[in-house]
Amino acid sequence: xxxxxxxxxxxxxxxxxxxxxxxxxxxxxxxxxxxxxxxxxxxxxxxxxxxxxxxxxxxxxxxxxxxxxxxxxxxxxxxxxxxxxxxxxxxxxxxxxxxxxxxxxxxxxxxxxxxxxxxxxxxxxxxxxxxxxxxxxxxxxxxxxxxxxxxxxxxxxxxxxxxxxxxxxxxxxxxxxxxxxxxxxxxxxxxxxxxxxxxxxxxxxxxxxxxx
Amino acid sequence: xxxxxxxxxxxxxxxxxxxxxxxxxxxxxxxxxxxxxxxxxxxxxxxxxxxxxxxxxxxxxxxxxxxxxxxxxxxxxxxxxxxxxxxxxxxxxxxxxxxxxxxxxxxxxxxxxxxxxxxxxxxxxxxxxxxxxxxxxxxxxxxxxxxxxxxxxxxxxxxxxxxxxxxxxxxxxxxxxxxxxxxxxxxxxxxxxxxxxxxxxxxxxxxxxxxxxxxxxxxxxxxxxxxxxxxxxxxx
Numbered sequence: 001x002x003x004x005x006x007x008x009x010x011x012x013x014x015x016x017x018x019x020x021x022x023x024x025x026x027x028x029x030x031x032x033x034x035x036x037x038x039x040x041x042x043x044x045x046x047x048x049x050x051x052x053x054x055x056x057x058x059x060x061x062x063x064x065x066x067x068x069x070x071x072x073x074x075x076x077x078x079x080x081x082x083x084x085x086x087x088x089x090x091x092x093x094x095x096x097x098x099x100x101x102x103x104x105x106x107x108x109x110x111x112x113x114x115x116x117x118x119x120x121x122x123x124x125x126x127x128x129x130x131x132x133x134x135x136x137x138x139x140x141x142x143x144x145x146x147x148x149x150x151x152x153x154x155x156x157x158x159x160x161x162x163x164x165x166x167x168x169x170x171x172x173x174x175x176x177x178x179x180x181x182x183x184x185x186x187x188x189x190x191x192x193x194x195x196x197x198x199x200x201x202x203x204x205x206x207x208x209x210x211x212x
Numbered sequence: 213x214x215x216x217x218x219x220x221x222x223x224x225x226x227x228x229x230x231x232x233x234x235x236x237x238x239x240x241x242x243x244x245x246x247x248x249x250x251x252x253x254x255x256x257x258x259x260x261x262x263x264x265x266x267x268x269x270x271x272x273x274x275x276x277x278x279x280x281x282x283x284x285x286x287x288x289x290x291x292x293x294x295x296x297x298x299x300x301x302x303x304x305x306x307x308x309x310x311x312x313x314x315x316x317x318x319x320x321x322x323x324x325x326x327x328x329x330x331x332x333x334x335x336x337x338x339x340x341x342x343x344x345x346x347x348x349x350x351x352x353x354x355x356x357x358x359x360x361x362x363x364x365x366x367x368x369x370x371x372x373x374x375x376x377x378x379x380x381x382x383x384x385x386x387x388x389x390x391x392x393x394x395x396x397x398x399x400x401x402x403x404x405x406x407x408x409x410x411x412x413x414x415x416x417x418x419x420x421x422x423x424x425x426x427x428x429x430x431x432x433x434x435x436x437x438x439x440x441x442x443x444x445x446x447x448x
Contacts, residue, residue, distance in 0.1 A: 004280070004282075007280075008280055008282060008283045011278070011279070011280070011283060011287075012283055012286060012287065015275075015279075015287050015290050015291070016290060019290045019291060019293070019294035020294070022294050022295075022298060023294050023297045023298060023301075026297075026298040026301050026302065027301055030301045030302060030304065030305035030306075033305035033306065034301070034304050034305045034308075037304070037305065037308035038308075040308075041308060041312075129400075129404070130249055130369075130403040130404070132400065139376070174400075
């Protein structure tokens with residue numbers, strides 16, 4: 001009895017070692033490639049919302065962390081990327097969260113130039129209802145392009161709402177909550193940038209690019 | 213030789229039809245219903261499951277003589293979990309777009325009962341080659357159900373077929389996407405989990421109808437035979 005217990009225990013240990021070794025080897029083999037893929041994905045998105053001709057630095061490498069729940073919608077530091085031309089900042093790409101989507105957090109990224117004008121907005125991650133709320137995804141609909149070239153004067157700007165609330169943004173048929181949350185998130189981030197522009201752009205790059 | 217061939221034929225029929233993991237065993241419903249909104253996702257998860265199934269069957273078959281009965285389940289679980297992690301890492305590295313859209317369902321392959329079911333019921337009792345073949349056929353059966361469900365939901369829901377194929381197969385596959393018709397508001401039911409359940413129900417019903425017809429056809433001559441005999445006895 002005792003002997004078989006020891007034998008089985010040892011055997012289990014051997015299998016655990018073997019399985020762990022297998023995972024460790026595959027992990028080591030794919031580690032670089034996964035990192036590269038995440039970098040590529042980040043660059044692809046950044047490249048879409050901050051045009052290449054505006055800046056001459058490598059956007060994804062010039063990153064700062066912003067922690068402001070009111071402005072960015074989440075109580076966690078989020079990365080922003082600063083674009084510069086000959087070492088002068090020209091634009092910023094701010095990651096933000098719309099916490100009140102229909103189905104959890106919507107993560108988005110907003111490109112803004114130093115004049116406070118939106119260059120582009122993209123959805124990074126969401127779990128909105130397919131067919132209704134997922135029009136915030138550029139693959140499904142070009143709704144997010146409606147943010148291009150817009151700017152905001154102050155928090156009372158009535159245009160920064162969905163049409164149903166008297167604003168200027170289309171809602172989706174059957175889904176108002178998603179675009180409402182989305183417009184609010186972009187608006188908050190834009191207002192935050194407008195009032196903290198100088199300090200934000202002057203900050204030194206201080207975050208490891210870690211895209212999950 | 214012939215009997216060996218027959219055995220493999222039986223394995224194939226079991227996996228693809230008679231004992232199909234999706235339609236008959238009804239195992240692995242969670243990923244089946246969750247990811248089949250588009251054909252691409254369905255294929256992606258189907259292939260990943262198939263890879264894990266073949267791998268786990270092979271490994272389990274290899275170690276079957278060294279694993280005592282009492283500890284076989286934890287050993288199988290370890291093997292399966294390790295394989296799933298490997299598959300997840302590989303997809304993350306080489307099909308990143310697919311990784312983003314399959315998201316949490318990849319680790320969930322671990323909980324797909326088909327895999328431990330085959331390890332226990334087949335691979336731990338059969339030779340290496342047969343186990344590999346069984347894994348392939350069971351995986352293919354599961355993949356086919358996923359693909360049919362994914363394709364029909366995608367067509368009904370968004371009027372496209374194979375959207376996002378480039379995420380799975382590389383950039384060249386973008387041209388595989390077929391836009392059948394343009395929908396302003398998509399047929400929501402087909403895209404949501406209830407639509408998956410209903411579609412699944414139709415698939416199972418279809419399989420049962422086909423089975424019944426096959427059964428009727430094979431037994432039909434027998435029935436007429438007995439009937440004629442009965443008549444004869446009545447006349448006499």
